[in-house]
Amino acid sequence: MVSAGGMFELGFFTPGQSTKNMYLGIWYKKISVESKTVVWVANREYPFRGAYNSFCFFYINSRGNIEISDGRGMSYAFTSQSVIANTSATLLDSGNLVLRDIENSNMDLWQSFDYPSDHFLPGMKLGFKSRTGKNWSLTSWRSAEDPAPSAFSTLLDSSLEFFVMKGSQKYWTSGRWNGNIFSVVPEMRTNYILKFMLRLLRERCWNLKSLNRKFLVPH
Secondary structure (H helix, E strand, O other): OEOOOOOEEEEEEOOOOOOOOEEEEEEEOOOOHHHOOEEEEOOOOOOEOOOOOOOOEEEEOOOOOEEEEOOOOOEEEOOOOOOOOOEEEEEOOOOOEEEEEOOEEEEEEEEHHHOOOOOOOOOOEEEEEOOOOEEEOOEEEEEOOEEEEEEEEEEEOOOOEEEEEEOOEEEEEEEEEOOOOEOOOOOOOOOOOOOEEEEEOOOOEEEEEEOOOOOOOOO
């Protein structure tokens, strides 16, 4: 599946050279296959093991959820909508995979941007929703051949300080947000090519968002 403007592609891939596991991922369409940059993985903790020469499938099941199968009896549904069965899946030029109600195309039932992997794309958010405990964070791959979450992750806490965590330990800090930049990241100057905003939303979610959507799209 390719986004309307040809920016991103969704498909099955095998990372690295030695692994035989298959994953469903999203990558930049305009970057050569040899240097493919995978920005999101659906089943990073649930690989189809040894399925490199099998026929894997991506489809919407009878309940309206996105599901993948390795063609050998193993399947994995990575959305869990239970109310609307008449749905469609669309890959946007932002790199966001969305599940929508066909009768109401403005209604996003699920989106991959709410479940980041290890890449932060323009339009994504990092932060937390204090009312529900929902957290948006990045988690590194275990290795170049294993996209499963490793010990390194990001954390934006209530003090408006951004951390790289190694397990439960703070590995790096950005310093506090001063309204324009993080204090320990002076590179985020006024004319920085990526503009960020950090604000308290109505549902009490601190939101870190890139404002320049086109910067990370290769030409």
